[in-house]
Amino acid sequence: MASYRPWLGLxxxxxxxxxxxxxxxxxxxSISESEHHGDPGLLLFIIPGFIASYLSSKKRIxxxxxxxxxxxPxxxxxxxxxxxxGNSLWQELAYSVSAVFWCASGAMLYLFIRVLLQALQQLYQRQRQ
Structure with missing residues (x-):
C-alpha cells in the first residue's frame, strides 16, 4: 500500500x-524587486521540500x-x-542550484519538526505516568 509514497513525494x-x-x-x-541583492523569494522553495518530505514514507530527504x-532541467x-x-545561463543555473538547496532544507525542516514533536510527545507521556 505504501510503496507508491516515495513516488508521490518525488x-x-x-x-x-x-x-x-x-x-x-x-x-x-516575486518578493524582491532589485536585481543585485539577495533574493528572499528563494525561501519559498522550502515549501515543496517540506510537503514532499511529508508525503514520502521513506527517503524523506x-x-x-x-x-x-x-x-x-x-x-x-x-x-x-x-x-x-533576463539573465545568462550561468546565473539561472546558480539560481536553480540555490533553489534545490532550499528545497532540501525544507525537507530537513520537516524532519526536524517531526523529531521535535515526537520528543515532546514522549516527554509529555513520561510526565503523565
Missing part, C-alpha cells in the same frame, strides 16, 4: 518546485532532492524558450 516536489520556480522567474509572486533535481528549458530570459 512527483509532488517536482510539480511544486516547477510552479514556484516559474512563478518566481515570471514575476508572478532523497525524494524531495530528486524531485527538485529532476525539475531543474524542465524549468530551465521553459525559462529559456517560453519566458523572456
Amino acid at each position: 512527483f509532488s516536489c517536482f510539480l511544486l518546485f516547477t510552479v514556484v520556480f516559474l512563478g518566481q522567474k515570471s514575476g508572478d509572486f 532523497l525524494c524531495p532532492l530528486l524531485g527538485a533535481l529532476y525539475a531543474v 524542465l524549468c530551465l528549458l521553459i525559462r529559456h524558450f517560453w519566458l523572456t530570459p
